[in-house]
Amino acid sequence: MNRYALALGGAGLLLSVSVLAATAQVKAPITPPDPPKFDAQGKIDYVGVNDILEFKALPEYHEPDWVTKNFVATGKLPAVKDRLPKEPMVYKKSNTVDGIGVYGDTMRHVIGGRPEGWNYTAGQSQGWGGIDIGLSECLTRTGPLFQIKVDELQPLPNLAKSWEWSEDGHTLTMHLVEGAKWSDGVPFTTADAMFYWNDNVNDPNVTPLNGATPASFGEGTTLKADGDYTLIWTFKEAFPKQYLYQMAYGTFCPGPAHILKPQHPKYSKNTYEQYKNAFPPEYLNIPVMGAWVPVEYRPDDIIVMRRNPYYWKVDEAGNQLPYLNELHYKLSTWADRDVQAVAGSGDFANLEQPEGFVEALKRSASADAPARLEFGPRIIGYSLYPNLSANGWGEPDERGQAVRELNRNEHFRKAITSAVDRKRLGESLVKGPFTTIYPGGIYSGTTYYDKDSTAYYPFDLEGAKAELALAGLKDTDGDGIVNFPAGTAGGKNVEVTLLVNADYQTDKSLADGIVAMMEPLGIRVLLNQVEGKQRDALAQGGQFDWMVLRNQEELTSVVQKTVNLAPVGPKTSWFHRAGKDGQLDLLPFETEIVDVVNKFITTPDATEKKELMKQFQKLYTDNVYGIGLTQYPGALIINKRFANIPKGVPINLFNWAEDSIIRERVFVPADKQGKYELFPETLPGAPGGKEGPAKG
Ligand code: GLA
Numbered sequence: 275m276n277r278y279a280l281a282l283g284g285a286g287l288l289l290s291v292s293v294l295a296a297t298a299q300v301k302a303p304i305t306p307p308d309p310p311k312f313d314a315q316g317k318i319d320y321v322g323v324n325d326i327l328e329f330k331a332l333p334e335y336h337e338p339d340w341v342t343k344n345f346v347a348t349g350k351l352p353a354v355k356d357r358l359p360k361e362p363m364v365y366k367k368s369n370t371v372d373g374i375g376v377y378g379d380t381m382r383h384v385i386g387g388r389p390e391g392w393n394y395t396a397g398q399s400q401g402w403g404g405i406d407i408g409l410s411e412c413l414t415r416t417g418p419l420f421q422i423k424v425d426e427l428q429p430l431p432n433l434a435k436s437w438e439w440s441e442d443g444h445t446l447t448m449h450l451v452e453g454a455k456w457s458d459g460v461p462f463t464t465a466d467a468m469f470y471w472n473d474n475v476n477d478p479n480v481t482p483l484n485g486a487t488p489a490s491f492g493e494g495t496t497l498k499a500d501g502d503y504t505l506i507w508t509f510k511e512a513f514p515k516q517y518l519y520q521m522a523y524g525t526f527c528p529g530p531a532h533i534l535k536p537q538h539p540k541y542s543k544n545t546y547e548q549y550k551n552a553f554p555p556e557y558l559n560i561p562v563m564g565a566w567v568p569v570e571y572r573p574d575d576i577i578v579m580r581r582n583p584y585y586w587k588v589d590e591a592g593n594q595l596p597y598l599n600e601l602h603y604k605l606s607t608w609a610d611r612d613v614q615a616v617a618g619s620g621d622f623a624n625l626e627q628p629e630g631f632v633e634a635l636k637r638s639a640s641a642d643a644p645a646r647l648e649f650g651p652r653i654i655g656y657s658l659y660p661n662l663s664a665n666g667w668g669e670p671d672e673r674g675q676a677v678r679e680l681n682r683n684e685h686f687r688k689a690i691t692s693a694v695d696r697k698r699l700g701e702s703l704v705k706g707p708f709t710t711i712y713p714g715g716i717y718s719g720t721t722y723y724d725k726d727s728t729a730y731y732p733f734d735l736e737g738a739k740a741e742l743a744l745a746g747l748k749d750t751d752g753d754g755i756v757n758f759p760a761g762t763a764g765g766k767n768v769e770v771t772l773l774v775n776a777d778y779q780t781d782k783s784l785a786d787g788i789v790a791m792m793e794p795l796g797i798r799v800l801l802n803q804v805e806g807k808q809r810d811a812l813a814q815g816g817q818f819d820w821m822v823l824r825n826q827e828e829l830t831s832v833v834q835k836t837v838n839l840a841p842v843g844p845k846t847s848w849f850h851r852a853g854k855d856g857q858l859d860l861l862p863f864e865t866e867i868v869d870v871v872n873k874f875i876t877t878p879d880a881t882e883k884k885e886l887m888k889q890f891q892k893l894y895t896d897n898v899y900g901i902g903l904t905q906y907p908g909a910l911i912i913n914k915r916f917a918n919i920p921k922g923v924p925i926n927l928f929n930w931a932e933d934s935i936i937r938e939r940v941f942v943p944a945d946k947q948g949k950y951e952l953f954p955e956t957l958p959g960a961p962g963g964k965e966g967p968a969k970g
């Protein structure tokens with residue numbers, strides 16, 4: 275057939291020899307080989323949701339002695355029982371590895387990102403690495419779900435302490451924790467949730483940090499408040515329980531309406547840009563619902579956070595959490611996070627850049643190493659995403675638009691995938707049993723993976739070239755790079771820009787690999803390597819031809835961030851979004867994928883869910899939707915002085931380990947406490963205060 279396809283494709287008359295060369299197509303895809311064995315360490319103790327926590331009043335409550343002495347006794351703060359909700363969240367001792375903790379000490383994080391500001395709600399990042407996870411609390415919580423028994427899997431209650439579905443399944447009534455307060459003592463109520471929903475999620479001029487849009491909660495979904503503590507959701511579908519996952523980090527974590535709302539354009543003279551930037555990193559003591567409040571910021575040096583005196587969670591003995599008084603975020607690089615955690619000058623790292631694996635393993639092997647290092651399953655992975663929007667998203671120029679059209683051509687995507695030598699790519703990161711080939715879609719070794727539904731196009735350069743010819747591309751000027759067909763983008767060489775996050779060595783290594791592997795295929799790849807903050811903005815804005823992306827929870831847990839699996843809404847996919855007119859230009863197979871994902875979201879039936887994900891994986895890999903590159907395990911590195919680190923925590927399954935370890939109940943036994951607190955015996959001061967934490 276290919277001879278005809280070629281002729282019809284307008285390739286015209288060719289010399290018989292090149293016709294012969296071009297008649298080959300890429301080899302038929304195969305079922306992927308099983309990944310080399312890599313045993314995750316750390317056995318997980320599986321439990322039910324109610325084994326972890328409950329909401330109830332306890333007979334008495336406690337706090338660090340210095341808080342009572344310096345703040346309560348002096349009249350600066352109400353008594354702890356009056357700062358807590360009527361029924362605080364109580365963590366059960368039986369679910370902890372080391373039991374009831376003691377107060378004190380610091381967790382010293384190191385991050386590679388830099389804070390844009392504190393307006394998370396309007397899309398500002400704080401530099402990642404768990405800093406926002408520690409500030410923001412959400413209606414539900416998913417990080418700790420790695421330890422929940424499969425048949426009891428559902429998000430943990432959090433700011434929403436309970437919920438019920440109406441009989442017809444279209445209404446979900448949620449009850450917020452009554453009497454919980456922001457870190458400045460102002461009550462947390464439905465007003466905070468409604469400000470987030472009405473004036474941020476539903477305001478098209480605002481994009482919250484993790485990209486919540488109305489479609490994140492389903493087409494036609496509404497939310498209203500009934501009094502201070504009841505939220506009422508209505509859904510078009512019956513029982514879309516999947517949206518409970520969307521109400522966790524980072525799509526339903528309301529900011530402090532009493533602080534943010536007066537700056538929002540609807541209630542002030544501000545522009546949207548001014549609203550977004552109203553809380554720069556220097557604005558300290560921003561009220562949070564999380565366990566720690568930012569009290570100090572020194573550019574390119576450190577962010578310090580102190581315990582939130584109004585935190586609304588306790589242990590079973592009534593001790594107000596967190597146990598740790600302080601959190602540090604040293605502003606460095608991601609690679610330095612690994613180095614410092616291993617060396618003991620930092621406390622925590624998600625070891626996720628394979629370039630550092632061997633060294634980290636070697637250094638943590640000795641008995642007196644300060645940190646322990648535990649590998650989990652292979653759930654870190656990267657893909658190459660072609661921008662599939664031909665509808666103006668990101669406003670491409672003529673060349674960019676021509677690349678988008680190519681990206682939408684199945685032959686073109688098959689050519690790219692077959693020109694990637696995944697084995698070599700993985701080995702360029704690290705030698706040994708770590709990396710494995712990744713065809714794309716759901717990761718092998720996760721719940722929803724089905725090998726028989728996975729089409730893998732092995733490395734096949736000749737086949738790849740043939741596919742490129744079928745896409746209508748040939749090198750018309752003989753310089754080794756194929757040209758756009760005459761009449762498209764001036765018939766110039768096909769040059770594609772690749773958006774890369776320069777904050778990570780792994781992203782850069784993989785991008786270099788792509789450049790090298792596309793060259794013999796006849797495609798010139800130019801790197802657009804920018805710092806993380808800018809990468810996020812360009813990716814959100816659609817300003818890329820291709821991008822290399824470390825995948826997120828939608829491809830590991832599948833149930834978390836599910837809406838990001840496909841363009842189920844105008845802004846839910848990473849690489850295919852609506853243009854200015856709000857319209858998506860879905861390819862036929864994408865319409866099917868969208869349909870499958872929507873069904874997955876709404877069906878309550880576990881067997882059907884499994885079946886639907888098989889269909890998803892087949893559609894995804896048959897059509898080379900995203901181009902998988904490599905997948906490998908990550909390791910949690912944590913200083914040995916910390917207690918209550920759950921067994922077998924994956925570094926990123928339902929969320930990152932900074933959430934999954936439940937930091938508010940992590941502690942350091944008294945005899946192991948270090949002298950790391952920079953602001954001992956102090957608490958956060960007034961919002962916006964630049965004077966630093968209030969002194970005791
Ligand atoms: C960054 C880091 C991850 C993790 C997340 C948390 O992306 O690379 O390891 O710490 O931040 O948001």
Ligand code: CA
Nearest residue numbers: 751753755756
């Ligand atoms: Ca050329």
